[in-house]
Amino acid sequence: MNKLQQVFAGGKAFIPFITAGDPSLEITEQLVLQMAEAGADLIELGIPFSDPIAEGPVIQEADNRALAGGATTDKIFSMVESIRKSCQVPLAFMTYVNPIFTYGTDKFMKKCKEIGIDAVIVPDVPFEEKEELLPFCSKYDVTLISMIAPTSNNRIRMIASEAQGFIYCVSSMGVTGVRQEIGNDVEEMIKLVKEVKDIPCAIGFGISTPEQAKQMAQFADGVIVGSAIVKIIGQYGVDCVPQVVEYVRSMKNSIK
Amino acid sequence: MSNGHFGIHGGQYIPETLMNAVIELEEAYNHYKNDPGFQEELAELLRNYAGRPSLLYFAAKMTGDLKGAKIYLKREDLNHTGSHKINNVLGQVLLAKRMGKTRVIAETGAGQHGVATATAAALIGMACEIFMGKEDTDRQRLNVYRMELLGAKVHAVTSGTQTLKDAVNETMREWTKRVADTHYVLGSVMGPHPFPIMVRDFQSLIGREVKQQMLQKEGRLPDALLACVGGGSNAMGLFYDFVKDPGVRLIGCEAAGRGIDTAETAATMATGTLGIFHGMKSYFCQDQYGQIAPVYSISAGLDYPGVGPEHANLRDTGRAEYVPVTDDEAVEAFEYLSRTEGIIPAIESAHAVAYARKLAPTMGKDQILVVNLSGRGDKDVAAIARYRGEQIDE
Numbered sequence: 127m128n129k130l131q132q133v134f135a136g137g138k139a140f141i142p143f144i145t146a147g148d149p150s151l152e153i154t155e156q157l158v159l160q161m162a163e164a165g166a167d168l169i170e171l172g173i174p175f176s177d178p179i180a181e182g183p184v185i186q187e188a189d190n191r192a193l194a195g196g197a198t199t200d201k202i203f204s205m206v207e208s209i210r211k212s213c214q215v216p217l218a219f220m221t222y223v224n225p226i227f228t229y230g231t232d233k234f235m236k237k238c239k240e241i242g243i244d245a246v247i248v249p250d251v252p253f254e255e256k257e258e259l260l261p262f263c264s265k266y267d268v269t270l271i272s273m274i275a276p277t278s279n280n281r282i283r284m285i286a287s288e289a290q291g292f293i294y295c296v297s298s299m300g301v302t303g304v305r306q307e308i309g310n311d312v313e314e315m316i317k318l319v320k321e322v323k324d325i326p327c328a329i330g331f332g333i334s335t336p337e338q339a340k341q342m343a344q345f346a347d348g349v350i351v352g353s354a355i356v357k358i359i360g361q362y363g364v365d366c367v368p369q370v371v372e373y374v375r376s377m378k379n380s381i382k
Numbered sequence: 383m384s385n386g387h388f389g390i391h392g393g394q395y396i397p398e399t400l401m402n403a404v405i406e407l408e409e410a411y412n413h414y415k416n417d418p419g420f421q422e423e424l425a426e427l428l429r430n431y432a433g434r435p436s437l438l439y440f441a442a443k444m445t446g447d448l449k450g451a452k453i454y455l456k457r458e459d460l461n462h463t464g465s466h467k468i469n470n471v472l473g474q475v476l477l478a479k480r481m482g483k484t485r486v487i488a489e490t491g492a493g494q495h496g497v498a499t500a501t502a503a504a505l506i507g508m509a510c511e512i513f514m515g516k517e518d519t520d521r522q523r524l525n526v527y528r529m530e531l532l533g534a535k536v537h538a539v540t541s542g543t544q545t546l547k548d549a550v551n552e553t554m555r556e557w558t559k560r561v562a563d564t565h566y567v568l569g570s571v572m573g574p575h576p577f578p579i580m581v582r583d584f585q586s587l588i589g590r591e592v593k594q595q596m597l598q599k600e601g602r603l604p605d606a607l608l609a610c611v612g613g614g615s616n617a618m619g620l621f622y623d624f625v626k627d628p629g630v631r632l633i634g635c636e637a638a639g640r641g642i643d644t645a646e647t648a649a650t651m652a653t654g655t656l657g658i659f660h661g662m663k664s665y666f667c668q669d670q671y672g673q674i675a676p677v678y679s680i681s682a683g684l685d686y687p688g689v690g691p692e693h694a695n696l697r698d699t700g701r702a703e704y705v706p707v708t709d710d711e712a713v714e715a716f717e718y719l720s721r722t723e724g725i726i727p728a729i730e731s732a733h734a735v736a737y738a739r740k741l742a743p744t745m746g747k748d749q750i751l752v753v754n755l756s757g758r759g760d761k762d763v764a765a766i767a768r769y770r771g772e773q774i775d776e
Contacts, residue, residue, distance in 0.1 A: 176673040177542060177659065179554045180397045186541055199671050223395055223658045228672030250395045250658075254385060258395075258658070275399035277561060285398075296399060300559035 129216040129244045130168070130269055130291040134326040138381040139167035139348030140339070141328055142355050142374055143220060145188035146171045147197025149363050151205045157359075160371045162215035165378030170247065170350065173202055173221035180249040182303030184353040187360060199229055206241045218245035218271065223258065231262045239266035245291050247271045253285050274319070275299075276311045286319045292326040292348065293319055297333065303353045305332030313345045336380030343381035351377060386575020389698050391691035394574040396661045399558045407565070408576040410481045415583065420480065427472050431505070432462045434469075434587070438595035438752070443722050444738075451605065451745035453738060454752045456592055458616065459727065465757030466588060466616045467498035471567060473584035475502040478565035485509040485560075488567040489553040491518055491546035491612065492683035492730065493525025494757050495569030500534035502567075510534040513552045515545040518682045525761055543676045546612070546686045550660055570613025571690035574661030578691050585619025592752055593623055600750060606631040606741065609754035610733040611704065612648070612684035614693045616756035625701060633741070634693060635733040637679035638706035648677035650689040651697055651704035657688075664694040680709040680769065683730040683757075711736040713769055716759060728757030729766065 133139050142161055146154050158169055174192035178185060206217065219238065226234045226248065238246065246268055251259055256270060263270040269291035274282055276299055286293060297312045298305060316327045329342045330350030339349045358373060359366045385408075386392045394404060414420040428434040437457040445453045458466040478486055486508050490496030496512040503510035512529050516538040519526050529536050542548035550573075557566045568577045571585070589607075596604055607624060609617035611634035624630045639647040647653055647667075654665040659674060667675040667687040679685045696702035712729055715736035720726045727735055731754065738753045745751065759766075767774040 177547065177551050179551050179660075180558070182555075183541075193673065224666075224668070224674070225672040227658050228655070228668060228670070249397050250661075252394065252396060252398050252401050254401070255393055255395055258393075273398045275397070277399050277402050279402065281398075281401065299399065299561070301555045 133168045133216050134292065134347050136167070138343040139328060140165060140374070140378040140381060141168045141170060141348050141350040142166050143170040143172060143350060143352030144355060144359065145174055145185060145192050146202045146205065147174060147192030147195055148188040148356070148359055149191060150195055151197060151201055153364055153367065155205050155209055156367050157370055158209050158215070159213050160367055161374045162213050164371045164374040166215060166374055167348070168216040168218060170218045170220045170352070171202070171206070173199055173219055173225055175222040175225055178222060180301055182301040182353060184304070184356050184360065185302050188356045199225055203237050203241055206243060210242045216244045217242065218247055219243055220247040223248050223251050226259065231259060235262040235266040235268050238268045243268060245269040245271050247273070247294060249273060253281065274315060276315070278315070282315065282318045283322050286322040286325065289323065289325055292328050294350065295327050295329045295346065297329050297331045302331055304334040304357070316345055336376055339377050340380045349377070349381055386579060388692045388695035391662065391664045391694040392575060392578060393663050394661060395658050395663070396574045397558055400561065403557070403561045404574055404576065406481070410477060411576055411580050414477055414480055420476065424473055424476055428469065428587070432468045432472060433460060435591045436460055438592060438599065440599070441723050444719070447722060448739060448742040450742040450747065451749040451751040453742055454604070454750065455725070456588060456620065456752055456754045458588065459725070459731070459755045459758035463494070463498045463501050464760065465494040465498065465728065466585060466619060467495045467569060468501065469587060469619065470569065470581050470584040470615060471495070471498040471502045474565065474567045475499070475506050475508060478567070479506055479508065481565065483508070483563055483565040485564045486567050487511045487513065487553055487556050487564055488569060489546065489549035490514045490569065491549065491685060492681065492728070493518070493522040493529070493761060494683060494728070496529050496534070496536070497525055497532070499567045500529040500532035503534065504532045511556070512536045513539050513549045513556065515543070515549050516540045517544040518546065518549070521682050521765055522761060546682065547674065570615040571618045571692060572613040572660060572662060572688065578662065581615055582618045582622055582692060585615050586622040588616065588619035588754065589621060589623035592620065596750070596752070603627055603630055604750040604752045605629070605745065606633060606751050607754070608633050608635060608734045608738050608741070608751065610684060610730045610756060611636045611689060611693060612686045612730065613688070614690040616754050618690060618692055620754045621696070621702060625696070632696065632702035633737065634702060634704040635707045635737045636704055637681055637684035637733060638708045639678040639680070641708055642706045646678035648679040648685050648687065649706040650687060652706045654687070659688060662691045664691045665689055680712065680765070681729045681733065683728070684733065705737055707733040707736045713766060715739060716762070716766055725755070726759035726763070727755050728759050729762040731756045732759070
């Protein structure tokens with residue numbers, strides 16, 4: 127069993143997102159280690175980008191803080207190496223295509239393999255452009271995660287049939303951010319995926335409360351939470367670790 | 383498979399949420415570009431509303447002063463709304479209406495594209511919201527008020543560098559929030575396919591007119607074409623019909639800001655590297671980690687860290703040349719054209735005028751140079767006064 131299968135093997139998965147380097151790489155390292163202990167099944171690490179067009183204000187600000195604090199792709203790779211000395215929680219990078227392409231896609235994926243990154247999520251590489259990354263992901267055994275959105279409709283079949291690892295289901299229209307209401311389209315979306323392929327589906331965008339997580343977990347295999355956690359980090363800064371850990375534990379408990 | 387390539391450039395690097403929207407747009411565009419009813423409605427608006435064809439004016443005084451090539455100015459500044467932007471906007475808003483959209487959104491830098499979009503939305507009857515960097519709303523206050531007069535809602539974008547790039551980011555985000563009833567009227571030959579092709583097509587009448595007018599006036603093709611390049615729509619519009627005429631030099635003038643050896647520049651061709659951003663593979667000003675660089679130019683319309691993918695390919699193939707022009711040179715050209723020909727050009731277009739002042743004297747008197755005067759400079763007067771140390775309230 128590879129590490130991504132393991133994410134969904136023990137029941138519903140809780141998948142937190144944090145921006146690497148926000149507020150510092152030291153704190154990010156502590157967050158990863160302690161979120162893993164608190165029950166996170168896979169952790170998404172954002173490599174900050176200057177112009178994250180799929181993000182709402184909360185994660186945009188986290189990216190700004192991380193970049194202003196001096197986080198770079200190389201420093202993030204070093205941090206992951208350090209994490210891997212003591213922690214084997216499955217890890218995915220979430221970033222935009224330009225930081226990968228400009229670093230050198232081959233070099234980037236090679237490095238991912240060396241330091242133990244299991245997957246990459248790249249919101250501005252849709253199905254039609256995945257050849258930009260997929261050959262290099264395959265070469266180094268890094269899973270390229272596919273996304274589907276409420277507007278995907280007739281594209282779901284095509285995307286699902288070639289998806290690997292798990293599918294990132296975007297719950298609602300727009301950018302990342304905390305939402306009061308999440309539509310029921312996403313349940314239909316997952317049904318369609320499962321008709322095509324037996325692959326885990328994790329829902330992201332907008333989820334912040336244990337109640338929402340529990341509701342989503344009724345039909346999804348995993349729940350992804352970003353902005354709600356990044357908000358806590360933004361609020362508490364260097365003192366955020368215990369707050370985030372408590373939040374992650376409560377979210378994981380809600381979907382058990 | 384990947385669509386809309388120019389050599390290695392182009393593509394559709396956008397979130398999945400927008401994919402069906404751009405596919406639907408491509409299908410609608412491919413249908414209506416061959417639809418006589420649509421084309422006639424657009425042609426009628428271009429003639430009787432925008433005032434086309436625009437004049438090709440022989441700048442006799444400038445020619446005499448520079449003592450070289452004969453200089454013609456393509457007067458896009460005389461179009462309704464004062465720039466070439468109206469050509470593309472009328473096409474896209476008509477298309478959006480045929481697609482059943484009821485709302486248009488757009489980014490704007492200097493405000494010319496925003497004003498043109500607000501104008502077309504008012505005419506055709508669509509809700510309109512414009513996203514403009516906060517720094518640009520300060521630089522171009524009159525244009526903000528103009529857009530509001532036309533019934534548009536203007537959002538001042540406070541993220542990132544608060545300029546054109548951030549306005550594009552925010553318009554893309556808005557489009558992902560509300561795509562069903564909304565068309566994004568992208569203002570340049572950039573972004574994901576089909577925008578670079580569609581915007582070029584809607585602008586390519588500039589070059590077709592120049593060719594016809596030149597054959598009438600001179601009985602031959604010009605030797606060189608000059609246009610300013612930010613994203614590159616007026617340049618692409620001028621160049622496109624001449625790409626297949628190898629005797630015609632195509633020269634794009636980009637904004638060097640305070641100089642290409644400084645950090646305060648927006649000269650993508652001179653200082654940028656290959657990247658993928660805003661939906662396209664092309665050249666971008668960025669650092670070694672692919673973080674998009676904060677760029678600078680006195681011209682809000684050229685203050686953009688990328689360039690359209692077709693331009694990137696024209697550079698790769700050597701078919702077109704791209705030259706940097708500094709703020710100082712552009713401001714001098716702004717003043718020069720005002721005094722010499724009695725035409726106040728947009729500060730964007732003044733970048734092309736500045737290079738014409740360098741190039742014309744190196745050419746023979748029997749040679750011909752066409753400069754695209756992409757917009758008029760009324761919007762820039764206060765900013766130029768400030769540049770010269772005079773405080774003028776707009």
